[in-house]
Amino acid sequence: EDQVTQSPEALRLQEGESSSLNCSYTVSGLRGLFWYRQDPGKGPEFLFTLYSAGEEKEKERLKATLTKKESFLHITAPKPEDSATYLCAVQVRNYGGSQGNLIFGKGTKLSVKP
């Protein structure tokens, strides 16, 4: 069964304390891996797409990397405004009969204290 597991479930950091979030996946055929950010009471907001092992994407203090079994979201010198839940999702070949649907992990809730 296709599965996405994120760890840790929650992460508390001090402002400026760098860390990484993990997304491991077991899927039959990966077409793409996505990172989203979700603020309380809001819908997920797209951050990155990664398609192949070794690929990296960066945006401000965030950097996403991909291997054949997992992805990392590295947060460098985080600020309080980076506090949110970060969701990982995979796009799987022919999931549910559609090529475009995503399987989401449960997310990592990040809190950054000033």
Place this chain on the structure above:
Amino acid sequence: DTAVSQTPKYLVTQMGNDKSIKCEQNLGHDTMYWYKQDSKKFLKIMFSYNNKELIINETVPNRFSPKSPDKAHLNLHINSLELGDSAVYFCASSQSRGLFPGELFFGEGSRLTVL
């Protein structure tokens, strides 16, 4: 100007009632989705709709029915509501580009509470 908008944002109703949630996107995308986020925060696909082709997740009860009057709208109608239907429902859209539909743009969600 909101890209993907859903109404209502909150919906409280009794078991057995029928309700609808509306979604509109002004991004010109050709694919729209309904996702359900349960109390454990798990986001799960319910439907995707592309050029009048509806793809249904097999785990969705047939009490749920999506209706798309045009490419920019995808509504969700729920019959005979049950307690377990309480969740946040997200509408999303994307633009298909060859084999990859691209990233999803989500609405702010509609929180449904069934009493």
